[in-house]
Amino acid sequence: MTDDFRKRMEKSSKRTMAAIEQQSAMGWRFAERTRQTTKIREAIEGIEELSGMVCDDGSCKSVFCMTCRKNKQASLYRQYRNRVKRFTDDDEAREHLRYTTILHELVPVSFNGIIAEESSLHDIELSVARFREGLKSIDRHFHKHDLWARGTIHLELVNMELFRFASLSGRITTKQRTLKDLETDLGVSADYYVLVHSHILFDTNGLDDKKFGGYIRKRWDVNLKQVDVSRLTKFYIDDDRFTEHTVEDAIKNISRYGYNGSNAKLTYSTNWGGSRKVYTKQQRKDAMGQINNYVEGVKGLDLLDEKLTKGEIRFLIKAHNRFTDDGRGLLVSIL
Numbered sequence: 001m002t003d004d005f006r007k008r009m010e011k012s013s014k015r016t017m018a019a020i021e022q023q024s025a026m027g028w029r030f031a032e033r034t035r036q037t038t039k040i041r042e043a044i045e046g047i048e049e050l051s052g053m054v055c056d057d058g059s060c061k062s063v064f065c066m067t068c069r070k071n072k073q074a075s076l077y078r079q080y081r082n083r084v085k086r087f088t089d090d091d092e093a094r095e096h097l098r099y100t101t102i103l104h105e106l107v108p109v110s111f112n113g114i115i116a117e118e119s120s121l122h123d124i125e126l127s128v129a130r131f132r133e134g135l136k137s138i139d140r141h142f143h144k145h146d147l148w149a150r151g152t153i154h155l156e157l158v159n160m161e162l163f164r165f166a167s168l169s170g171r172i173t174t175k176q177r178t179l180k181d182l183e184t185d186l187g188v189s190a191d192y193y194v195l196v197h198s199h200i201l202f203d204t205n206g207l208d209d210k211k212f213g214g215y216i217r218k219r220w221d222v223n224l225k226q227v228d229v230s231r232l233t234k235f236y237i238d239d240d241r242f243t244e245h246t247v248e249d250a251i252k253n254i255s256r257y258g259y260n261g262s263n264a265k266l267t268y269s270t271n272w273g274g275s276r277k278v279y280t281k282q283q284r285k286d287a288m289g290q291i292n293n294y295v296e297g298v299k300g301l302d303l304l305d306e307k308l309t310k311g312e313i314r315f316l317i318k319a320h321n322r323f324t325d326d327g328r329g330l331l332v333s334i335l
Contacts, residue, residue, distance in 0.1 A: 103226040
C-alpha cells in the first residue's frame with residue numbers, strides 16, 4: 001500500500017467518522033436542567049475548528065463564551081452610553097433614538113453531511129453580507145441627516161418542522177405567522193432555517209419618523225412584519241405593575257440582548273425573544289393630556305419550549321463563529 005493511497009484512505013475514514021458523529025449529535029438531547037455552559041462545552045468537544053473556544057481571557061471572541069459575551073455586551077453598552085451623553089435629558093434622547101428590528105431573511109440549512117453543512121454556513125455568510133449592504137443603503141439614502149447606528153446581527157436557528165407541529169394546536173403566534181410568510185416568500189420548504197435579523201439603535205438626528213421607517217420598510221418589509229421601528233419605551237406594565245423605564249435602563253437591556261447568542265437558553269420558542277410573555281406596544285394619556293408610549297407584558301403560551309440538541313447547538317456555534325475573526329464580528333454600525 002503506497003503512502004499516497006494510505007493518506008487518501010485515512011482522510012476518507014475521518015470524513016466518514018465525522019459524518020456519523022454529526023448525525024449522532026443531531027439526535028443527542030441533554031438531560032433536563034443541564035447547564036448552558038455544559039451543553040456548549042460538550043457540543044464543541046472534539047471539534048478542531050472550535051478547540052480554542054470558551055476562554056477565560058476574552059481571546060476567543062465567541063458569543064457562546066460567557067467571558068467574551070460579557071466583554072461584547074459591555075463594549076456595546078459603552079458605545080450607547082457615549083451617544084446618550086450628547087442629549088440633555090431622557091426626553092431629548094427619546095426624540096432622537098429609534099430601536100429598530102429588521103428580519104432580513106430565512107436561509108435554508110442542512111446537516112446532511114459535511115459538504116451540505118459547509119454550504120449552509122457559506123450561505124449564511126452571504127446573507128449577512130447582503131444585510132450589511134442593505135444597511136449601507138440606509139446610510140447613503142439619508143447621508144445629509146448624519147445618521148448614527150450601533151447594533152448586532154442575530155442568527156437564530158429555526159426548526160420549521162417543530163413550528164409546523166406546534167401550529168396543529170390551532171393557536172398560532174405572531175412569530176409563527178411571520179416565519180411562515182417568510183418561508184412562502186422564499187419559495188422553498190426546508191426543515192431547518194437560520195433567521196438572519198438585527199437589532200439596531202439608531203440616532204435619526206431629527207429625521208422624520210415616516211421617512212426613516214418608510215425607507216427601511218420599503219427595503220425589507222415584504223410581508224409587513226419584517227421591520228419594527230420604536231421609540232425607547234418610557235413605561236412598562238408587567239404583571240399589573242406600572243413602572244418607569246429610563247433611557248439608561250433601555251440601553252443596558254439592548255446591549256445585553258444584542259449578544260445573547262440567539263435561541264435564548266438554547267431553546268426553540270414560538271414567541272419573539274424566547275419569552276413566555278408577549279409584549280405589546282400601547283399608548284396612554286397622562287394627567288396633562290400628553291400621550292406616552294408604554295409596553296405591556298402579558299402571559300403567553302410558548303407552544304414549543306423545545307431544547308436544542310447537541311448537533312444543533314454545534315451548528316449554531318459554527319455559524320456565529322464564522323464572524324469572529326473579521327474584526328467586526330456581528331456588530332453593525334453607521335458612524
